Amino acid sequence: MDDTVGKSISCKAAVAWEPGKPLSIETIEVAPPKAKEVRVKVLYSGVCHSDLSILNGSLRGRFPIILGHEGSGIVESVGEGVTDFQAGDHVIPLYLPQCNTCRNCKSGKTNICEEFLGKTHAFGLMSDGTPRFTCDGKPVYHFMACSAFSQYIVLPHMSVCKINNTAPLEKVCLLGCGIATGYGAALNTAKVEPGSTCAVWGLGPIGLSAVMGCKKAGASRIIGVDINPEKFELGKKFGLTEGINPKDHDKPIQEVLMGMTDGGVDYTFECIGNINAMRAAFDSCHKGWGKTIVLGIAPTAEEFSTNPISFTLGKHILGSIYGEWKGKDDVPKLIEGYNKKEILLDEFITHTMALEKINEAFDLMREGKSLRTVINLWPDTVLTVRKSEL
CATH class of the missing domain: 3.90.180.10 (Medium-chain alcohol dehydrogenases, catalytic domain)
Incomplete structure (x- = not known):
């Protein structure tokens, strides 16, 4: 050189x-x-x-x-x-x-x-x-x-x-970028707790890495939301426990999830960049403590909106960039996680x-x-x- x-x-x-x-x-x-x-x-x-x-x-x-x-x-x-x-x-x-x-x-x-x-x-x-x-x-x-x-x-x-x-x-x-982003969003941004219920919108690389992070954190149920049912079997490699296709239901997916989880999901992750999915993920959260983490990047001109009463009822919506990892400090640690087979x-x-x-x-x-x-x-x-x- x-x-x-x-x-x-x-x-x-x-x-x-x-x-x-x-x-x-x-x-x-x-x-x-x-x-x-x-x-x-x-x-x-x-x-x-x-x-x-x-x-x-x-x-x-x-x-x-x-x-x-x-x-x-x-x-x-x-x-x-x-x-x-x-x-x-x-x-x-x-x-x-x-x-x-x-x-x-x-x-x-x-x-x-x-x-x-x-x-x-x-x-x-x-x-x-x-x-x-x-x-x-x-x-x-x-x-x-x-x-x-x-x-x-x-x-x-x-x-x-x-x-x-x-x-x-x-x-x-x-x-x-992507794998660290979803994985860190579960561990660092949401701080998923053992035994909790999580739902992930979009089972692409970021969504699957969020699933992987939820599994690492000890979540008991990790639900994938995707319109491609082939993703559900794939998701099991990363920790997915079940999958839901919104096209299979005649009511909004948030109503389906609330019925499945006794009033709402503890942690939801939007990994698509679709403002309707962001709203559905937020509406699926449990009142009092539910957290939605937005990871998907929507087109610059679009805006997300929701009813402010949800915030007064104790629900949270958070953004996350690069899973809140500091690159110089944390990438070597992520590589160690890969070597230990904790990160796929x-x-x-x-x-x-x-x-x-x-x-x-x-x-x-x-x-x-x-x-x-x-x-x-x-x-x-x-x-x-x-x-x-x-």
Whole structure:
């Protein structure tokens, strides 16, 4: 890697030139890292629904953009002032940074670093107000500081987590977003109690990881709500005890659930991003103590509403981002959980394919034919690279 230090690198990346269009495999230039930045050779990346939400325009993004935020890779070089990483380190990019110096990071009350809320992060730029990607001389913007659909990326050092070199990069990349999100929502946000009853709307990767978290917490009943009944058998691998298809009932699903659970569910999780499902999940909660955790990301223009009397009756609705994990502190702990078989990762991976087939990965997601597709960005060389670094 020494021959690339301090120089721009040409590599392949999947570029989204505009909303609603397929990704285009391009040769891009990746600038060397500046002060407090790290350049990473990305080996693997999961394809997450948040990437699709930007691509289809339901969430705002700045185009052209390189998507991807469930990555894993090896540090290629570091910029001036970076002392916590060196070339050869195995790392996970963090879409939710951890600076440890802002008011939010110091508070101990949230994992939402103020850098995540800053304009540069939201606008696809680095801290100096410029991107590190160009294609044919034109700027290409970053996605949540990660852009893991590129063979090389540059990140702020606060957006990188060092992991053990023995961790399987083709699996632990998934801890960069979805799996950690649902799992943490059950354990950290809801704080599910042993013996409680939980219901999960949407049995995709986030929903199934919420099921996994509820099981870890000791819930006695974990009910899946999905219009695809095939998901119920799958969900049993992760801890699901039963499933309900709203299409099988002639009354609202909240009425069905309240009848099944003696007046309401203790904890509900909305993992779809559908405002009607959010309302149903909230209405299904037990009065006095029920909690609804909203994990699904609804289109930017939509609004959720409910009758305020529900709040005076002691019901709660909470949001959760990245399962309330702090990336630098907690990703290594999540990897330990995987090693102990407390966290399932292999079971989420339904497809693995090369970067050139990334549009097929999005098609599989749209059609509901995949849980997680992992993109292998270096299919001809990655295994050799991994062995040489161990």
